[in-house]
Amino acid sequence: MSRVPLPYNPKILELFRHPKNLGKMKDATVTAVAGNPTCGDMIIFYLKINDEDVIERASFESYGCAANIATSSIVTEMIKDMKLEDAWKISWKKVIEAVGGLPSVKFHCGILAVGALKRAIRAYYQNKESSPSWLSEELTFEEKQALEEEELAKMISKRMKKEGRK
Numbered sequence: 366m367s368r369v370p371l372p373y374n375p376k377i378l379e380l381f382r383h384p385k386n387l388g389k390m391k392d393a394t395v396t397a398v399a400g401n402p403t404c405g406d407m408i409i410f411y412l413k414i415n416d417e418d419v420i421e422r423a424s425f426e427s428y429g430c431a432a433n434i435a436t437s438s439i440v441t442e443m444i445k446d447m448k449l450e451d452a453w454k455i456s457w458k459k460v461i462e463a464v465g466g467l468p469s470v471k472f473h474c475g476i477l478a479v480g481a482l483k484r485a486i487r488a489y490y491q492n493k494e495s496s497p498s499w500l501s502e503e504l505t506f507e508e509k510q511a512l513e514e515e516e517l518a519k520m521i522s523k524r525m526k527k528e529g530r531k
């Protein structure tokens with residue numbers, strides 16, 4: 366059975382082939398993971414944050430698809446030199462707009478990238494004594510979606526293991 370290639374726009378293909386800020390950051394202030402290693406769709410975000418709560422550098426590692434790599438890459442560019450408060454406000458829709466659009470079946474790949482960013486910001490304040498008022502206690506849409514995806518992936522992998530044992 367042959368697969369129909371997804372209609373990715375040239376910007377996504379370019380970011381996929383030549384992602385920016387790809388790789389581990391050894392001196393990261395904070396790191397966050399979103400996704401599930403069992404199914405392969407996993408992303409790690411690294412942020413270097415200064416004393417003024419500004420993101421000096423950002424990088425990522427992605428084990429997801431082209432859409433995930435492209436959206437993660439653009440997120441690292443968007444948040445450079447940004448205050449955490451402003452980075453927190455970035456929505457998955459803004460990111461998808463920034464890459465020039467995504468096929469709707471791939472929206473979750475961009476949501477996962479923003480989920481990882483928000484987890485990193487949350488983790489940063491968890492290590493501090495107090496968190497700012499703009500940091501909602503309730504999980505953001507992107508964080509919730511990442512969680513749902515992780516739970517679904519766990520369920521599927523459990524089921525597959527069970528089937529394999531039959």
Ligand code: FES
Binds near residue numbers: 473474477
């Ligand atoms: S990250 Fe899972 S399909 Fe794109």
